[in-house]
Amino acid sequence: MSKFRKKRGKTVPAISTASLPDIIFILLFFFMVVTVLKNSDLKIDVVVPDATELQKLEKKSLVSYLYIGTPKERYRDKFGSAPRLQLNDAFATVDDIPLFLEKEKLKIQEQLQPLMTASLRVDKEVTMGIVQDVKTKLRKTGQLKVNYSAKPRSKDL
Amino acid sequence: MPKERPEINASSMADIAFLLLIFFLVTTTIDVDKGITVKLPPWSDEPPETQKLKTRNVYSVLVNANDELLVRGEPMMVRDLKENAKVFIINPQRLENMSESPKNAIISLKNDRGTSYGSYLAVYNELKAAYNEIWDEKAQELHGSTYEDLPFDKKKELRGNIPLVISEAEPTDFGD
Incomplete structure (x- = not known):
């Protein structure tokens, strides 16, 4: 009997998991802050070139994106493989750009509108x-x- | 006497937090948006006035439809472009065929419609790198710090003395 008792006395106490939610929350907040929700679904392949003289685009809200590339495999039948322009979620032509920019402009405050950058x-x-x-x-x-x-x-x- | 309330069980908190965490992990794209910022010239319907520029002040760069580089009539490799452009802009030996002063130097960049975007940007990058290095050297010489660390007005003054002028002609229609 005494054999068993001895063993029980040596058991390691369970690790307290009370601080686990806090750790997870810290991670969560980190990812929430750095997250950029993907704003458009690309229908074209875009591999941007390399360069050295880069500048960071500071204010994400002031940037409108214009994508140019060859249509992805599954859109080839419909749109061919010639390079196309994509604005938001759809293929577009050059003539759609003014309207697109105007819509983007309306999203930002008036005094910041001249600072808008087209990426x-x-x-x-x-x-x-x-x-x-x-x-x-x-x-x-x-x-x-x-x-x-x-x-x-x-x-x- | 208040009723004794049972403690809320917080053990599922971790699960909820995990769920949110996984959601943000999946949707995250940590891609810092970087690029080469340029200011395009405003559009005018009239053809631009043909300014009389001295040939010695113009550094003409052509990238053709085969992605070959031609600088002032001579073929060149992209990796040599930066040093060559720097020598042209500063003209340390006061040569007759290079810019009179950095203020007068103009870079004329021309491409075909068939030029690939990658090589166009590589060339643009080198030209910009040339100016960035010149500004850095000048900043070290005048103020003893890098160009990046200068206050705004000093930067502006420096850029005024050595302006970055890259004039882009309408591309020729080859290879589209």
Whole structure:
């Protein structure tokens, strides 16, 4: 009998899990803060080029995104494989840009509207033709602040 | 005397928090949005006035439909572009065929419609890098700090003395 009693005395006390929710909450808050909800479903493949002279886009709310790339595999039948422009969730043409920008502008406060930046997320394989058309349209619309989206790369080529 | 209330069981709190945590984990895209910021020139319907520029002040860069680089009529590799542009802008030896002063230097960038965006941006990046390095060197020389650390007005003054002028001509229609 005494054999059993001895063993029981040595059992390790259960680890208190009372602080577990707090730890999880800290993690949760971290992810909540850094999260950017994916705002549009891309129908095109976009692999942005690399560059070194990058600037961060500070205010996310002041940025409108224009995507240019080749349509994804499942849209090829319908839209072909020529590079296309995508605004929000749909394929668009260059002529849709002014309306798109106007809608984006309405989302932000009036005094901040001149600070709006158009971020061009363009696939690196795309030819400059369509990019040029978009740029020309942006100039005509008066949206002159443009950011060519790119990934950081180390200094040497 | 108040009724004795049973304590609320908080053991499911962790589960709820986990659920939320997993949701945010899945939806998170920690992608910092970075890129090269440019200011496009405003559009005008009239063709721009043809300014008489001295050839020595113009650094013409052409990226053709085969993604080949031509700088002032000479083929060049992209990796040599930055150093070459820096020499052109500063012109340390006061050569006759390079810019009179950094203030007068103008970079003219031209591409075809068939140029790939990747190589266009690589070239643009190098040109911008050239200016960033010049600004950095000047800032070290004048104020003893990097360009990034200068106060706003000093930055502006520096940029005024060595302005970044990249003029982009309408592309030619090759290879679209």
